[in-house]
Amino acid sequence: MKEKAQVSERFREFKAELTSRPSIVLGMGLRGFLRLLSLKNPWTIALVALIWLWTLGFYVLLSTGDYPCENLFGDDSSEDFKRCQPLVYYNDLGLGGVRLFLVTLAAISSSGLIANDMTDKSIHLYLSRPISRLDYLIARFIPVFLLLMCVTALPNLIVYVNQWGEAGLEFDWIKNHKWLLLDILILGSFYSASYSIIGLTFSTAINRESWAAGAFFLFVYGSAIIVEIFYLMIGDDRVLLLSIIHLLDIIGFFIFDTQPFFTAAFGFEGIDIADIEVFGVFILIIGSCGIFVNWMISQMEANK
Amino acid sequence: MDDFTVDIPEGKIGILGPNGAGKSTFVKIALGLIRTTSGSVTVLGEDLDRNTIDIRRKIGYMPEHDCIPNSMTGVEFLIEMGLVTGMSLQSATQRTHEILGHLMMGEEKYRKIEEYSGGMRQKIKLAQGLIHGPDVIFLDEPTSGLDPKARQEMLETINGLTEVSGTNVLLSTHILQDVETVCDHVIIINNGKLQMQENVKKLMQRQTDVIQVRIGGSTEDFVKQLKKSGITATSGGRGLHVPYVNDKTFEQIVDSAVKSNCQLYEMERATITMDNIYLEVVD
Numbered sequence: 001m002k003e004k005a006q007v008s009e010r011f012r013e014f015k016a017e018l019t020s021r022p023s024i025v026l027g028m029g030l031r032g033f034l035r036l037l038s039l040k041n042p043w044t045i046a047l048v049a050l051i052w053l054w055t056l057g058f059y060v061l062l063s064t065g066d067y068p069c070e071n072l073f074g075d076d077s078s079e080d081f082k083r084c085q086p087l088v089y090y091n092d093l094g095l096g097g098v099r100l101f102l103v104t105l106a107a108i109s110s111s112g113l114i115a116n117d118m119t120d121k122s123i124h125l126y127l128s129r130p131i132s133r134l135d136y137l138i139a140r141f142i143p144v145f146l147l148l149m150c151v152t153a154l155p156n157l158i159v160y161v162n163q164w165g166e167a168g169l170e171f172d173w174i175k176n177h178k179w180l181l182l183d184i185l186i187l188g189s190f191y192s193a194s195y196s197i198i199g200l201t202f203s204t205a206i207n208r209e210s211w212a213a214g215a216f217f218l219f220v221y222g223s224a225i226i227v228e229i230f231y232l233m234i235g236d237d238r239v240l241l242l243s244i245i246h247l248l249d250i251i252g253f254f255i256f257d258t259q260p261f262f263t264a265a266f267g268f269e270g271i272d273i274a275d276i277e278v279f280g281v282f283i284l285i286i287g288s289c290g291i292f293v294n295w296m297i298s299q300m301e302a303n304k
Numbered sequence: 305m306d307d308f309t310v311d312i313p314e315g316k317i318g319i320l321g322p323n324g325a326g327k328s329t330f331v332k333i334a335l336g337l338i339r340t341t342s343g344s345v346t347v348l349g350e351d352l353d354r355n356t357i358d359i360r361r362k363i364g365y366m367p368e369h370d371c372i373p374n375s376m377t378g379v380e381f382l383i384e385m386g387l388v389t390g391m392s393l394q395s396a397t398q399r400t401h402e403i404l405g406h407l408m409m410g411e412e413k414y415r416k417i418e419e420y421s422g423g424m425r426q427k428i429k430l431a432q433g434l435i436h437g438p439d440v441i442f443l444d445e446p447t448s449g450l451d452p453k454a455r456q457e458m459l460e461t462i463n464g465l466t467e468v469s470g471t472n473v474l475l476s477t478h479i480l481q482d483v484e485t486v487c488d489h490v491i492i493i494n495n496g497k498l499q500m501q502e503n504v505k506k507l508m509q510r511q512t513d514v515i516q517v518r519i520g521g522s523t524e525d526f527v528k529q530l531k532k533s534g535i536t537a538t539s540g541g542r543g544l545h546v547p548y549v550n551d552k553t554f555e556q557i558v559d560s561a562v563k564s565n566c567q568l569y570e571m572e573r574a575t576i577t578m579d580n581i582y583l584e585v586v587d
Contacts, residue, residue, distance in 0.1 A: 014399065014469070016436040018361050018390030027387055121371035125432060128335055128365040129388045130357045301337040 153188025
């Protein structure tokens with residue numbers, strides 16, 4: 001009895017010391033990231049491994065000089081596209097090769113993050129905690145963003161370090177390629193953030209994990225295929241802005257300060273679109289996603 | 305909610321009202337999940353509009369509907385809720401085991417929530433609201449969907465846990481017995497309006513014997529005549545309630561009816577229960 005009374009006393013006087021909001025959000029995000037990489041998600045781990053193997057294989061191609069950039073655009077346009085520069089290598093390595101896997105990974109990993117909370121309604125418990133709606137969204141954004149960074153920026157950084165090694169680990173090489181390092185990080189963040197936001201939008205709109213993943217994949221690739229068909233028919237570069245894949249690729253080339261080009265089954269074509277059009281469409285799409293997700297969750301807050 | 309002003313004291317407070325009365329809306333406004341279009345809300349002495357997030361540190365919330373993830377064990381879920389509230393891992397883990405010990409969950413706490421009975425799920429929902437030692441916990445229909453035995457257990461658990469942790473309770477329900485069992489103050493709302501605010505003990509004292517009277521003619525004259533005999537009648541239900549003292553009260557009612565030229569249609573001894581009071585207020 002005495003022991004029980006002591007426990008009750010401690011229970012009565014308990015007042016938790018609570019951390020700040022940023023710590024809560026970061027903690028939620030990191031736990032979510034670790035859950036994505038746990039053995040409960042074998043497909044996610046398999047895809048990450050596949051992308052890394054792809055990167056390794058691509059890098060072997062690069063190091064042997066077999067990378068087909070010598071003949072990418074023909075002799076006349078080689079200077080325009082700055083082909084065979086490290087910038088183009090990285091863009092193709094990180095994004096061209098892994099694009100299919102990247103979209104699949106984004107679809108699988110993001111689809112359940114908000115959908116599951118909405119299905120089991122635990123979102124009500126999260127939103128009643130000392131965090132705002134935006135905090136919650138950031139906490140759900142962090143896991144998929146970090147996961148995608150692992151397959152976008154990280155492999156490129158390893159290639160970068162390897163190339164530095166081949167250059168004799170000279171500090172001058174780093175100084176000469178400092179913008180390349182920054183570009184790699186910006187490109188990785190840009191792709192990861194964009195696909196995360198779009199993925200979370202589907203996760204919110206279709207609150208069943210598998211359907212949300214399927215819809216995301218179909219939307220991204222379906223729109224790409226339709227747009228490519230229209231592009232062939234109309235021949236206007238601006239049509240490409242209607243496909244997420246092509247839109248992100250075009251901005252990716254901007255990040256590396258190379259002229260955007262379009263890769264399709266029939267070959268490679270240079271793209272000429274005004275910056276304001278490209279960034280206008282991008283902001284419109286991402287902004288719409290953000291507004292939609294925020295609205296959906298505000299509806300969940302108010303209703304059962 | 306419309307033209308709703310209420311000052312809620314400390315303790316265990318019941319919000320009573322029929323389905324759709326605005327109980328859940330009231331709780332969500334107090335949590336800061338729904339913003340008011342006008343007026344102001346003060347929770348624990350702080351302006352809700354200015355300090356919504358900080359106030360939530362001092363509040364626990366148990367929603368009405370099922371909202372716990374089936375894929376986790378009871379322990380995992382409570383620790384996660386502790387962490388999301390801002391507790392350290394060590395503190396959340398320790399507190400989880402303490403609460404689940406008080407709830408007598410035994411080894412069940414290591415099983416997945418999908419295997420839990422309705423009563424156990426409600427216990428887990430209650431526990432997540434108390435994990436951080438809040439000053440007040442909002443319980444939204446905590447006995448909803450439970451069988452009588454599980455309901456009684458739930459009410460005892462709420463009483464026990466909040467008693468031992470010294471937590472204030474705001475209990476939203478449409479079940480009168482829940483309020484009688486748990487609360488010391490009751491607020492009755494209907495159609496988004498405050499209908500009544502009363503101490504439960506005082507309310508229970510009103511559950512005295514009365515004589516239900518229904519008359520034809522001038523009710524005003526009849527009430528005046530009764531008053532001359534030292535009896536105060538109140539309106540209630542379909543007619544009047546006259547306090548029963550002894551059998552002589554019946555004679556006094558008949559005399560008053562004769563003197564005020566009223567027809568006596570009905571005169572029946574009845575007991576006012578909390579149900580009667582609630583129905584009167586809501587109707």
